[in-house]
Amino acid sequence: MQSSTGAMSEREERRFVEIPRESVRLMAESTGLELSDEVAALLAEDVCYRLREATQNSSQFMKHTKRRKLTVEDFNRALRWSSVEAVCGYGAQEALPLRPVREGELYFPEDREVNLVELALATNIPKGCAETAVRVHVSYLDGKGNLAPQGSVPSAVSSLTDDLLKYYQQVTRAVLGDDPQLMKIALQDLQTNSKIAALLPYFVYVVSGVKSVSHDLEQLHRLLQVARSLVRNPHLCLGPYVRSLVGSVLYCVLEPLAASINPLNDHWTLRDGAALLLSHIFWSRAATLAPRSPPQGPCRTHGDLVSGLYQQILLSLQKVLADPVRPLCSHYGAVVGLHALGWKVRTWPFSQPLELPFVIRKMVHVCVLS
CATH class of the missing domain: 1.10.20.10 (Histone, subunit A)
Incomplete structure (x- = not known):
């Protein structure tokens, strides 16, 4: 054993x-x-x-x-x-020739001589060790023709050509300036210009500035008008930038803005316009607050690209509406947002009647004040 x-x-x-x-x-x-x-x-x-x-x-x-x-x-x-x-x-099929070392019991593979001229002129290309794979990535050209990452929103305009940089500066100066006629012309050009695809990420970055000017209703209205012009431009592909635009618009709909502290500021109109713009991003035509002719489904222009984002927006609006801690302006934004997105989502509040009596009382109070 x-x-x-x-x-x-x-x-x-x-x-x-x-x-x-x-x-x-x-x-x-x-x-x-x-x-x-x-x-x-x-x-x-x-x-x-x-x-x-x-x-x-x-x-x-x-x-x-x-x-x-x-x-x-x-x-x-x-x-x-x-x-x-x-x-x-080490993937060769034939065995490697080994040579011993005289000083000890050590063997090493013998290196064969390679003619670099014949190797360079050879027609048969050696197979690489990496596996061949196809990976799809959509990139957009910036002002100098360089490939930019998909959906990236730059914060600087140093990479633009002189013409695009001049156009960008004139449009932003006109939109944020004091001349209403010049602002109207700039917004109209943003809505119809077919040569500003390279400037799309930069204008999206401008629209994202709503979070830094929440105290100025006039600036918020103008930035929303820039976003509306970009959405209505048929020559722009908003796919990679829809999420950033929706985030900026949703900020104006739901967040308690600094301008809403003063009761004399009409931030309700801003939330109504932002809700309409949010609806226009997801539907084929601009939605209205009238319940007679609601849109029937997300449009194929943007809806197919952000179908998952659409559900996230609905959940965000419903969560704010059911939160008793949120202020009245946020509840109002959630109501107009759900109303603008269609008649189907407006059936949700009635499925939870025990959680929303305070919201209904607040909405009645708003209607009385208006």
Whole structure:
């Protein structure tokens, strides 16, 4: 019994190959690192365990393919399974010729000579180690023809050409200036110009400034008019920038603005206009607050691109409407927002009558004041 147990333990010991700590120390010294004996021993033990684990996993890939010969691809699959980069350069089918070193029992693969001229003029292109894959990415050209990340909203205009930069400065100066006639011309041009696709992310960034001018109703109205002109421009593809536009518009609908502190400021009209614009982004035509002719479904222009965003907006409006802590202006914005998005979403408040009596009383109070 002892002899069989000893033979079994001997076979178990011979099954694994250990890397000595001297080899680990030599590898570290080749990279300029000095290791102590304790650290080298710990690293050698960890390396042996990792190699046994990779070998065991690669043998599983070999068995699944019903083979008895372990290949380099099996080992690379095991490495990828462990989130480790694959080993390149050892996938050749033929065996590598090894040459011994006279000084010790060391073998190294013999390097073959390569004619660079013949290799450069060869018609057969060697297969790379990386797998071929197709990845779709939509990019938009900025003013200089460089590829910009999809949906990115830049904060600087230094990359624009002189003509586009001049147009951008004139439009922003006209919209935020004191001349109403000049502002009307600029907004009309934004609505019909077919050559401002490169400026779209910059105007979207301008519209996002509603959060910094929440104390000025006039500026908020003008920024919403810029967003409305961009949405109505048939030559612009708003797909990657709809989320940013919706966030700016929804801010004007729901948030308690600094201008709403003064009861003399008519921020209710601002919320009505923002709700209409929010509806126009998701529907084929501008929605109205009249309940007679509601839109029937999201438009194919923007609705297909932001179908998931549409549901998120509904949930946000419903959450604000059911929150008793939110102020009256936020509840009003949620009501007009749900009303503008269609007759189907207006059935939601009646499904929770116990949670909304305070909202109904507030809405009646608003109607009496108006």
